[in-house]
Amino acid sequence: MNSKKISRSLRIWQVLLLVGLFAFWHVATHPSLVPPFYFDNPHKAAFFFGQPLEVAGRIWNWFSSGSIYAHLWVTLLETVLAFVIGTVSGLAVGLWLALSPTAAALFDPYIKAINSMPRVILAPIFGVWFGLGMASKVALGVTLVFFIVFFNVYQGVREVSHTVLANARMLGASERQLLRHVYVPSAMSWVFASLHNSVGLAFVGAVVGEYLGSSEGVGYLILQAEGTFDINSVFAGILVLTAFALALDWLVTVAERRLMVWQPRSGETERI
Amino acid sequence: MRVAEPALALEKITVTFVGEGTARYTAIRDATLVVRPGEFVSVVGPTGCGKSTLLNVAAGLLAPSTGEVRISGAPLVGLNRKAGYLFQTEALLPWRTALYNVTAGLEFRDVEAGEARRRAEDWLQRVGLRGHGHRYPHQLSGGMRKRVALAQTLILDPEIILMDEPFSALDIQTRQLMENELLELWSANRKSVVFITHDLEEAISLSDRVVVLSAGPESHPIGEFEIDLPRPRDVAEIRMTPRFIELHTRIWQTMKDEVLKGYEQQKNQ
Numbered sequence: 001m002n003s004k005k006i007s008r009s010l011r012i013w014q015v016l017l018l019v020g021l022f023a024f025w026h027v028a029t030h031p032s033l034v035p036p037f038y039f040d041n042p043h044k045a046a047f048f049f050g051q052p053l054e055v056a057g058r059i060w061n062w063f064s065s066g067s068i069y070a071h072l073w074v075t076l077l078e079t080v081l082a083f084v085i086g087t088v089s090g091l092a093v094g095l096w097l098a099l100s101p102t103a104a105a106l107f108d109p110y111i112k113a114i115n116s117m118p119r120v121i122l123a124p125i126f127g128v129w130f131g132l133g134m135a136s137k138v139a140l141g142v143t144l145v146f147f148i149v150f151f152n153v154y155q156g157v158r159e160v161s162h163t164v165l166a167n168a169r170m171l172g173a174s175e176r177q178l179l180r181h182v183y184v185p186s187a188m189s190w191v192f193a194s195l196h197n198s199v200g201l202a203f204v205g206a207v208v209g210e211y212l213g214s215s216e217g218v219g220y221l222i223l224q225a226e227g228t229f230d231i232n233s234v235f236a237g238i239l240v241l242t243a244f245a246l247a248l249d250w251l252v253t254v255a256e257r258r259l260m261v262w263q264p265r266s267g268e269t270e271r272i
Numbered sequence: 273m274r275v276a277e278p279a280l281a282l283e284k285i286t287v288t289f290v291g292e293g294t295a296r297y298t299a300i301r302d303a304t305l306v307v308r309p310g311e312f313v314s315v316v317g318p319t320g321c322g323k324s325t326l327l328n329v330a331a332g333l334l335a336p337s338t339g340e341v342r343i344s345g346a347p348l349v350g351l352n353r354k355a356g357y358l359f360q361t362e363a364l365l366p367w368r369t370a371l372y373n374v375t376a377g378l379e380f381r382d383v384e385a386g387e388a389r390r391r392a393e394d395w396l397q398r399v400g401l402r403g404h405g406h407r408y409p410h411q412l413s414g415g416m417r418k419r420v421a422l423a424q425t426l427i428l429d430p431e432i433i434l435m436d437e438p439f440s441a442l443d444i445q446t447r448q449l450m451e452n453e454l455l456e457l458w459s460a461n462r463k464s465v466v467f468i469t470h471d472l473e474e475a476i477s478l479s480d481r482v483v484v485l486s487a488g489p490e491s492h493p494i495g496e497f498e499i500d501l502p503r504p505r506d507v508a509e510i511r512m513t514p515r516f517i518e519l520h521t522r523i524w525q526t527m528k529d530e531v532l533k534g535y536e537q538q539k540n541q
Contacts, residue, residue, distance in 0.1 A: 163362065164364070170351070262366055262369075263410070
């Protein structure tokens with residue numbers, strides 16, 4: 001009961017902090033509430049930092065008029081596609097290379113090179129290859145997600161306990177059964193460990209792709225607003241994106257809890 | 273009358289591990305070990321004498337450098353399909369519940385799922401884990417996990433059971449309980465058992481025969497002792513009997529020097 005009380009008061013403080021932050025933002029950017037202490041013109045602060053009430057108004061307008069849904073849908077679809085394609089291909093290639101040392105040795109320097117390349121720079125190239133539609137954003141997201149999943153699977157397969165493997169062999173598992181019942185579940189636990197990262201990066205891929213050139217999506221909205229110095233819309237777009245990123249992260253947490261019941265959680269002691 | 277083929281025969285086994293460059297380590301040299309059908313044989317020896325290596329050769333997990341393994345007279349190629357292996361360390365599939373760990377072997381053999389489940393539940397009950405089938409390995413205690421592992425191996429009804437210090441990680445009470453349970457399960461359906469341990473008391477109280485290995489490297493059997501203690505046995509009580517103490521003294525005489533040798537070698541490494 002005591003810990004419940006603590007977590008409730010913690011929650012209250014978190015909300016208060018948020019309210020305080022917005023209040024400060026409001027007071028500091030309002031032309032008449034405080035005398036201008038940095039800018040010579042009282043309207044300049046609002047021009048550079050926007051105003052929370054205006055921002056809230058933009059968000060309200062987007063949702064009440066329904067104009068944002070099409071953009072959100074596009075961004076979300078790009079994120080999900082990038083995430084799914086990146087994860088599946090990362091899983092497949094990771095398993096393949098981890099189980100065939102010759103191929104792994106052959107591709108090793110290339111994988112290192114591609115991974116250390118700043119891949120966001122590929123966005124303009126993808127724009128040329130796949131056009132300004134969704135495909136180029138998905139492609140960018142895939143390159144970001146793929147490597148995270150790939151390295152985790154690669155690591156996961158190589159760290160399968162030798163005893164567990166020998167045990168499954170002695171119990172009569174064929175090579176295919178080993179893959180299905182030992183390697184893949186073991187790799188999946190590593191994939192899940194990286195899921196928060198990879199969903200976030202799929203989102204980054206989609207938004208950055210849109211920002212660099214597109215005709216729809218939340219990234220496009222932000223780009224448009226920036227072009228007309230509409231700083232309030234830029235902030236509104238950022239807030240909407242943040243909310244959706246949090247929602248995606250929460251979904252991952254739910255999926256993780258469901259699928260990874262076999263793993264000991266922290267706080268739960270592991271008996272050996 | 274024809275003498276039955278031994279269930280497991282290791283003939284003049286030598287195992288040499290290749291190290292970096294020209295480094296070689298011969299763990300076992302010219303080791304011969306024969307196990308009759310239905311016989312419980314323990315292999316004891318000082319730490320690091322290659323007991324587990326010998327067991328891995330018998331399981332087919334490790335190919336010997338020279339020598340031959342015969343299973344019921346037939347030379348062993350690849351994995352030993354007639355053997356079940358109980359490992360020293362954790363070997364359960366951590367992502368499967370106790371029940372599905374027990375069904376694993378049946379599943380690999382394409383036994384129908386409902387049938388596999390029924391048999392696994394029966395086995396869980398036999399090892400005293402009724403009602404624990406839905407738990408994951410990390411939710412079970414060490415003793416419970418050993419029981420699951422035992423059920424997982426025995427459900428396949430292997431001709432030969434290989435055990436590598438299976439109870440060494442357990443506390444002494446749990447250990448004696450498990451030893452008694454093992455004897456009970458074994459006597460209900462006598463299979464050949466090779467039991468590796470460094471604990472001489474455990475070896476004597478469980479086995480029909482105790483084989484003593486010399487200290488490594490180039491370990492080999494240096495003594496064999498028939499254990500003529502009456503069955504059924506209680507592993508805790510039998511330790512108090514005069515015959516047990518007599519056998520213990522005799523085997524310890526052989527083992528003592530090797531244990532000291534093994535200890536010296538480890539210290540000097």
